[in-house]
Every structure is written in structure tokens, then in C-alpha cells.
Amino acid sequence: MLKFVVRRLLLLVPILVGLSILVFAWVRALPGGPEAALLGERATPERVAQVRHEFGLDRPLYEQYASYIGKVVQGDFGQSIKTTRPVLDDIQTKFPATIELALAALLFAVLLGIPLGFLAARRYQTWVDNSSLVGSLLGISVPVFFLAYLLKYVFAVKLNWLPSTGRLDAIRDVAHPTGFYTLDAVLTRDWGAFTDAVRHLVLPGIALGTIPLAIVTRITRAAVLEVTNEDYVRTAEAKGLTRRVVNGRHVLRNAMLPVATVVGLQTGLLLSGAVLTEIVFAWPGMGSWLYEATFNRDFPVLEGGILFLAVVFVLVNLLVDISYGVLDPRIRLQGR
Amino acid sequence: MVLLSVEDLHVTFSHRGRRELRAVDGVSFQVEPGATVGLVGESGCGKSVTSLAIMGLLPPRGAHVKGAVRFDGEDLLQLPPAQLRALRGRELAMVFQDPQTSLNPVLTIGRQVTEVLERHRGLRGDEAKREAAALLDRVGIPDAGRRLKDYPHQLSGGMRQRVMIAIALACKPRLLIADEPTTALDVTIQAQILELLKELVADTGTALVMITHDLGVVAGLCDEVHVMYSGRIVESADRRGLFGAPRHPYTTGLLASVPRLDSPRGVPLRPIPGSPRDTLAWAEGCAFAPRCTRRVEACTTTAPDLVVDAVTRHPVRCYNPWPPGGEPVATSERKKRLT
Secondary structure, X not given: OHHHHHHHHHHHHHHHXXXXXXXXXXXXXXXXXXXXHHHOOOOOHHHHHHHHHHOOOOOOXXXXXXXXXXXXXXXXXXXXXXXXXXXXXXXXXXXXXXXXXXXXXXXXXXXXXXXXXXXXXXXXXXXXXXXXXXXXHHHXXXXXXXXXXXXXXXXXXXXXXXXXXXXXXXXXXXXXXXXXHHHHHHHOOOHHHHHHHHXXXXXHHHHHHHHHHHHHHHHHHHHXXXXXXXXXHHHHHHXXXXXXXXXXXXHHHHHXXXXXXXXXXXXXXXXXXXXXXXXHOOOOOHHHXXXXXXXXXXXXXXXXXXXXXXXXXXXXXXXXXXXXXXXXXXXXXXXX | OOOEEEEEEEEEEOOXXXXXXXXXXXXXXXXXXXXXXXXXXXXXXXXHHHHHHHHOOOOOOOEEEEEEEEEOOEEHHHOOHHHHHHHEOOOEEEEOOOHHHHOOOOOOHHHHHHHHHHHHHOOOHHHHHHHHHHHHHHOOOOOHHHHOOOOHHHOOHHHHHHHHHHHHOOOOOOEEEXXXXXXXXXXXXXXXXXXXXXXXXXXXOOEEEXXXXXXXXXXXXXXXXXXXXXXXXXXXXXXXXXXXXXXXXXXXXXXXXXXXXXXXXXXXXOOOOOOOOOOOOHHHOOOOHHHOOOOOHHHHOOOOOOEEOOOOOOEEOOOOOOOOOOOOOOHHHHHHHHO
16 A cells, blocks of 8 residues: 555656646747736836846746756745745645635535435436436536626625625635635634635535536446446345445445546546636635736746646545545455 | 245336336245245246345336235235335345355445344344354354455355355344355355255254256255246146156256266267247247147147146146156156155
């Protein structure tokens, strides 16, 4: 097991080297540079040249890359060209926001998707099953930004039930020891802030969680249908176990294997930034941060941010692989 | 007092838009307490479906069951599902064909045994574990206490089938249905498992319905045998009657097709010609007629009834049965071997 984890972590090295080169090349291939974003259209050529020199952008690419990587290896991701804040500091405040939103979306998808998928399988080829199919298709096909605006329009603007932007009401002044606002509120026992933070999570969580919800529902349904026909489920029935035990212990537990895979992959995707949702709901997370950085040609932010997300993505997938072992003893024992 | 009485059991499968399939077509038989009864036939003759119907394990959608399955006088088919669940595993238990797939791969052996004990005998925690270990020990699993923590894939096929038997007999049921319990096992293991089953049902006084296509199993185990073909019983007899004086051409065909070590070299095996798919619908005559060597004209017009044969006094469904002792394989020799 340890060997497996170490091997996977070592694999990160070539992935990161390759990715850093790609990202480095890619951000520099964008038309325009940070100087244009900083100085505007009417900057004099001398001033532009001066700024480019300041940031080392006039040096050959390989030299720039070498000095960048040299610093990154020492844990220095540089600072934003636009705001001059260290990139790592920004990640520290933005990433918790993204995690919080991703978890809200996942919670929505899993807590609703697994029961829905299970129900659809149990009511195979009835109206319940069919409407879950239609619902899932809709969920997968609706563009996220459209759904986000729709939710915002109906529940925030028209009905005024839920807030439409940000993570907390502006008037609230709360300490943020962890950066996870819901957790912070619990830690400081500020229940008003807790409900407020949760209310802010609802709409973006639903918008972001709809596609995973549709996928989880379909996968759960397919897995439950398959497992229901397994011999060991018949054995469980022959034992006279109650329906609840048969479904929970025998059917669902086995059906969770494929579901865990999908949830894991979705987690990786959600954590690597929900750009559209974050922008529509003005959510101060990684997605909107990188989006802004793209417009500003903020090279250090883009490079640092994307590399960081790549690490997160790989680590989440590693966690998913480890979780297989927890769910399926056959895999656990082979790994030894 | 009859323990189990299957009366005119019909099972049809229908699926949207497809022709309905009669898997079991009017099967009746009885099982006395503690008796061992064999249901014999080729694949697809309806013997497994019969057993699943008795247990109430057929899928609720698609399978239509008619008739009666009286257990201790009570019709299981009319019982509310919750009551049937309470009986299953406690009064009636089942061992399935393939131990590779019949145990849940993600639960430990111990859990799969204790959950029956929890459900039907109210045992909890350590008490349940001790009892589970005792049960595994009883079915011949070495080092049973440690095996509780193992997962099914860590056990061999024979060991897994022993676990299945331990689960089935955990509550000392009055009826055990074994659906080809040895088919998926190595030949050397088969004999061990059969011996174990025989010993355990004798110990606990459990009645056993043995479903098999293997006449060797029947010869070694069963008091009474029903031969099934295409969803109906074609011959019923006690063991001696069946092997000593088989009447139905299908029964004799089954007997003749058993390979024997003592038959002279060069004598070819004699399989029943055709395959179980070459059947006639019972409505059009005898289902076995297309494969039968003793077919007469009546066979392809109306189906024969199951009537008690005047000579051998056991029921046969045939217009032109073999005369007792007149079937193709030397009977006297077989009699000698089997009795």
C-alpha cells in the first residue's frame, strides 16, 4: 500500500515537469502580455520595454523558464504582476473557497444522486425510471452558465429567497482561521454567519452540482441494476434478510464501486475550478481568480495556479484509488 | 405428515412483446420431514425454477407462479412477503450452484454467517461470532475462528461451498434445497461436499431437495426421485425403483448416457439424441417425442398423463414405456452396483 502511494507520488514529478513547460509556453503564446494589461493602450514603447525588462520578459524563453523553475523548486511561486501579492498567499485564500463550493456541489450530487439512481433501478422501466432518465439528460445538457443565471434569476432576483453573489453578506465581519467560511462559523460559534454562509452556497452548489448529479444518478442506476442480478443478492434473499439489509449491505455496498470512481473523477474536476459558476455568482475562488489572471496576462498567477490545481487533481485521483481498497477487499489484498 | 407439498406448480416467464415461456408446467410432489428427494433433469428442464419458486426467489416482474407450495400446511405462494422473509433462512434454506458468485465479495465470511444468526436467532456480537465459528467448524473448515475475517476470494471453491452450507444450516431449517451444489466443483471435492450434506441433514433432521443432473448424486443420496423434462415430471420413483426398473425412455436415456469406467473399451457413449431444445409443446403431444426412440403415433397428438404403472407401481408419463427390466442397458448389472 505504502509502495503504491509512493510510486504514485513519484509519478507526479514527470507530470509536473511536463505540465510546467506546457503552461509556461501556453501563457506566453497568448497575444499581448502583462505590460499591456498594466499600462493600457496608450503606453509609450519605452515604458513598455521598461516594464518587460522589469519582469524579465525580454530574456529568452528558456532562461525565463529556468529561473522560474529554480524559484518554484524552492517554494517561491512569485507574485502577481497585477496586484503584487504573492501567488501562494492568493491560493491560500482562493482555494478554500473553491473547495467549499466543490464540496457543496458534491454533497448535492451524491446525497441526491445515489437515492435517485437507486430508486430508478428499483422502479426499472416505470415512469420513475423514465423521468430520471429525462432529468439526467437535461442535467447533463443544460449549459452551466445558463443554469446558473436561471437559478440566480428565479431564486435570488424574483423570489429573493437566497443571496446571489459572494460567500457572505458584505456587512458580516467574521474571523477566518481556516478560510472555509462554514467551518470558521462553526469554530467561532457564530451561527448567524453559518446559516449565511450555507445560504450563499446553495445556488452555486446546485449550479455546479447538476452535471455530477446527473452522472451519479445514471451510474448508480446502472450499477444497482447489475448488482441486483448477482447471485450473492439472491443468496441474501434466500437468507430471509430484511429488504433494508439486502439493499443496504448487499446491493448498495457493491454498487458503490463504480459510483466511487465517478465521484472521484468529478471531485478532481470540481476542485480544478468551476470558472463559469464562480463568475456568475461572483464566487472568489480559483476559477474566477485564474479567469481574471488570464485577462491580465498575469503569468506568475496562471503558472502557479494551474500547477497547483494539477497537483490537487492528481492527489484526488490517488485518494480515489486508495478508496477502492476500502470498498473492495479484493483490490486491497492484491495491493499488499 | 407431509412437510412440503408442491401442488400443480406452474411458472411462466413473459417479457414485453416476447412469447411467454412455460418453465414449469404443472409439477406436483411431496417431501416428508427428514426425507431426501431428488429432482433430476437436463439443463433447462425447469428444476431450478421449481426450487426458486418454492423459495419465493423468482423475480417479481416477469415470472408468474400458479399452483400451491404448502410448507407445513401453509401455502407459501399466498404468504405476505414479510412473513415469507421470516421463514426463509430459518425454516427453508437453499444452497446454490456456484459458490464463486453466491457469496458477497465485499463482506467477510464471518459477517455473511452472522447476519443470518442475527436475523433469525437473535444472536449479537461475540455470541454470534462464536456460533459462526462453531458452524464453520461443523462444516469442516479448518481454523474456523480465524477464517471469519477472510473474504470469499481467499477461500477455495470447496471451502466456499462449505460456507454456503454453514449459512443454509445455521438455523437448523426443516427443509434445505440444494440446487446443483457440486456442479461447479472439482470431482474430488464433489464427493466431500455430498458426504457433508448427507451427514448434516441426517444430524439435524432436515429434509433435503436435491436438484441435479447427475444420476450418481441421486444414487448416493436420494430416497425418492422425480425426473423432469421440459417443465413436467415424467417419472417418479424411489431410488430402487428408478435404477432397478426405469420405465420412461428419457429416464433410461439418462441412465445409458452416464459414462462408466467398467464398460468395455470401444463401446461408444450413448447420449440421448437431439438436444433439450428439440421439444414439442406439451399441448401438441409428449415433449420428449422428437428425441424418443420408442415414439408411437399417439405421442405426437396428445400428451400422456402421469399414471401409476401397473407393474412397478410408480408414476410414469409415457404411452410406450420400456417394460420393466427390458431397457437397453443390462439392468441386472446396474442393480448389483447400485444396491
